[in-house]
Amino acid sequence: MMEIPVLFSIFEIEESLGVEEAPLKDMLRGTGLRYTKQRGEVLQLFREHDTALTQAELEKMLPSQFDRITLYRILRSFEASGLLHKVLDDSGTTRFALCRTGCSEHEHHDEHVHFRCSSCSKTLCLPEVAIPDVKLPKGYVFGDAKLLIDGICPECVISSN
Amino acid sequence: MMEIPVLFSIFEIEESLGVEEAPLKDMLRGTGLRYTKQRGEVLQLFREHDTALTQAELEKMLPSQFDRITLYRILRSFEASGLLHKVLDDSGTTRFALCRTGCSEHEHHDEHVHFRCSSCSKTLCLPEVAIPDVKLPKGYVFGDAKLLIDGICPECVISSN
């Protein structure tokens, strides 16, 4: 399944990815995760997209198609280490998006809104929009809030004219 | 698979369900859906619970265990006709909850908050809590908002003392 066998060193891979990609290693190692070619590719994809991605979408975009289970575990380990967070979705498939700074292994602080365009069906992160405070009924203890807004994204609004 | 074959008339079923259940038929027919034993049971379960339920949870609670696909299609048809709405969930499985009045075939107006207790893991509807307005960045067209709050529900708060 592996298109590129095992003949490259980390350095050659990094070189082939370009200078911009060096921080990938740091991002990963900063969380205690080892840097691997597969993880580098996944992280890179998330950095290139501001949308929340499903496993299936990632598989189509990955430069080297590696094992489905590996991708599955990479996503979970990234989430556990605070690199990614799950994004709400009622379509049945799990979506992940890159965490902003401030997320850690034990706590996710992605208190921003997600926007799903009903035209292009992309799910975008809106880091600049904070989730407003909600007053809960008596007895409820607030933990964390997730807000998903459906609507039309700017790109689709423009192209519909 | 059917435990009760086909020997009961609608009236006998209604009778066995008790007087309280007559409105079930009206609820269903009001949406253009036919009343069947299976649909009656599903609707009844939702009326008995104020939590959002998964298909698996429903299957365990149904008095007569009928076909999985039938349940699947009942849930979708209930959603399409504005009887149920999907509740956001990042666990991967779809949850449904009873719509409040005001939902129709073409538009859902369940602008209330859902609360997921991280202790008992129930997902409750909080119809009295409205989702506050959110100011979207320029170009975005608002359609609909869904808010899920994680925390501890009153029951679990009390029992943890």
Place this chain on the structure above:
DNA sequence: TACATTATTGCAACATTAGTGCAATTACAA
């Protein structure tokens, strides 16, 4: 640089959830 240790990957296998087509059955209304 080589080696040992530990994390990570790939494979196999299985579980759960989604979804479609079609024939048999049932609800409803004429």
Place this chain on the structure above:
DNA sequence: TTGTAATTGCACTAATGTTGCAATAATGTA
């Protein structure tokens, strides 16, 4: 009561989620 259209059950298939284990790769250390 009966005809028709909706609904159900069955058979199948696809997609997604999950675990165990052996092979492999990444990192720290000698």
